[in-house]
Amino acid sequence: MTLAEMPLRQIAAEIPAAVPVFDRFGIDLCRMGEQSLAAACAGLKLSTEQVQEKIAALAPSPEFTDPEKFTLTQLIQRIVRVHHRRVRQDLPALALMGARIEERLAAQHPELSPLARLTAQLHREMFAHIGREEQVLFPFIVRMEEERRVSYPAGEGNFRSLRSPMARMQQNHDTAGEILDELEQRTHGFAPPQHACPTRQAFFAGLRDFQRDFREHLHLEDDILFPRALTLEGQLLAGRQA
Secondary structure, three states, rough: HEEEEEHHHHHHHHHHHOOHHHOOOOOOOHHHOOHHHHHHHOOOOOOOHHHHHHOOOOOOOOOOOOOOHHHHHHHHHHHHHHHHHHHHHHHOOOHHHHHHHHHHHHHOOOOHHHHHHHHHHHHHHHHHHHHHHHHHHHHHHHHHHOOOOOOOOOHHHOOOOOOHHHHHHHHHHHHHHHHHHHHHHHHOOOOOOOOHHHHHHHHHHHHHHHHHHHHHHHHHHHHHHHHHHHHHHHHHHHHHOO
């Protein structure tokens, strides 16, 4: 099935960042969710190709295998280009959907308000987190690998060992993981009610997929990147002292 043939609700579920694209083109997900993208565009006299092009650019990157074969720099590039990109694309869209669902349905379904609050909190936490990684920790690791020397940063990001910023990043991971766990619990495993509107279906599916991506994101950082960077730091410090 091509993107143009897919129902809007399915596109939103698989690519949450498509929801703001729908908004920009005036496509009402709740009202038109069962229509295909092509049918919705035809009804609104939109160019299907133009809308499809905008959404296709948001599609997740293909999987990759055996991250152990990647250099630290390559791992960081993968994390930023795939997982940080998903944070930047998906969380604003999910927060938007959560707020929209709360506004429309919370009067009859008060259990939806905590979902909107938690998703907004996750948005804030993860945006701050990836900013700190990209501004301080990741550039330091890349320089360390490329220059084969340890030169600790001064100023706001000052630290005397990689263990310090890594510990803070892992605390951020724990906080985000706890938020996602609570969202999963409150949504009964991200399972929408049988007659949920397309926006609510897409919201739950988007949260489920984000959790799946988040777990891969954590694995690459906590289990591969961080331990290998610490090992390299130790080797370079030992060589400097020899």
